[in-house]
Amino acid sequence: METVQFAHPMDELKDRLRQILQVIPPHSNIYYIDYPVHGNGGDLLIMKGTEAFFKDHRIRVQARYSALDFPRGLMIPKDHIIVLHGGGNFGDLYPAHQKLREQIVTDYPGNRVVMLPQTIFYKNEKEFDRTARIFNRHSDLHLYVRDTFSKEMAEVKFKTCQVYLCPDMAHQLWPIRSKTSPDKELLCFLRTDIEKTAEQERLEASGQGDYLDWATLFNAFEQKSIRVICRLLRSGSGKLPVSAIWSRYTDYLVGKAVNRFGKYKAVQTSRLHGHILSCLMDKPNTLLDNSYGKNASYYRTWTDGITSAKLLAERSNAAERF
Structure with a gap:
């Protein structure tokens, strides 16, 4: 078989997403579940990449639901594929999304269920085993994962689920061109949540760059505005097309992120999608690891061939997941 030559490593990563078409063929009818409704721009980039993938490959989205408004007992035709949003919330750190994921697998045994690229992390292995018992009862379940550690763990736990290694869906957005010319040196785009590390805190103490x-x-x-849309989805929107409103508003939010990144010559980040967005913009960037090794594992799996990107990590915690 002829080897394809790619002009840029990001071209190859985008092309690797095409493997999903083996499970969700072009012209498929799907329900897209668990799209993000919050202010985490990383998840919004994943959503935009996912929607671009559907559009580029003529996949027909018949309905969209978030974790806030998915109705229990919804009738979904057996010939429609249920597609769950990807990201980094597979496990016991973000229970609302994991609960919905497991509910879908339980309630729709007759539908193909596809989980788009995820990173798996459990603090408690008993919770992982509980998930495995649920998944192993489904006969047409497909899980895409973003790193080799997640794949190894999933293949051990999930006996009937098909597991595939695949880059993040945001790569479908390659290339992103900013209209902003860089006039500042360094953007430090660093986590402020439970996944930040002591290494990041030492970096912050240096005081270099603009922090965001x-x-x-x-x-x-x-x-x-994001909170208002969340409340509308939770309470029922009446005649308002809240999903369409959110789609347009997230175009604006992602555009704002692109414009802000475009102002800087380089980025230093502990956000995986700070790294991925920088790569999508072909901008020099340095990636710090997060608290459980997600960032380093993703870099070593996919982006270490990108000359404008490098990893700054003392060690990966990915092997210490339990």
């Missing part, structure tokens, strides 16, 4: 995270990138009005 998703929570500070989006201003108070934008954060309030």
